[in-house]
Amino acid sequence: MFKQTISLIQKEFVMEFRQKYALGAIVLYAVSTVFICYLSFHTIDSKTTWNALFWVIELFAATNAVSKSFGGESKEVQLYTYTLASPGAVILSKIIYNILLTIALTLVTILVYSTLIGNQVVEMSLFLGTAVLGASGFAAVLTMVSAIASRTNGNLALMAILSIPLLMPILIIVIKLSSMAVSGMLLEDPTNYLIALGSLNIVTAALGYLLFPYLWHD
8 A cells, every 4th residue: 555655646746747737726816816915915913913924824825725626527537546546545535645746835825935025934833833733634635525525516615614613623723823833922832732733643644544535445
């Protein structure tokens, strides 16, 4: 299964770079959203507002990036993949690829956001760690939800309805951690929150691995 997973991840990268317009559209979506915020605010003095706006942009950018995971594949391609690889390898490859894609998109968003609107972060290492773990959690949850939505002919409304409650625990933790990083006031030990966030990501990926075969064989 390990070899199948690696091969499928390589396939995802090859397909992504063959359709460069799709990757460019994802990056353009994030950058243009930040630019619209810049035109509206120029600078944001409130650290709370700066932090909240960043995660709003990040959440919608991640949703836009991951929503095509299964919805962008035809039934014929899914059937062909089913004959070549195990369901576990398919879902793991999707999750890993989307995590890498979302992390890259997050780093680009942080760079553009900080350049245009200003950098309010005091503890940058904590903020970057939170952003990477948060992006990984978004990708894991949204990948599984995308698989479910694809069984309803790619119903994006269903994807939005299912993803919001599943993402809520991750959002609560990342907002808490990033608020500490932005304010610089570490009133609590962030280690426990980081461990909780990483554990949520692992549990989400594990549940996807266990439950996806039932959805795949449907």
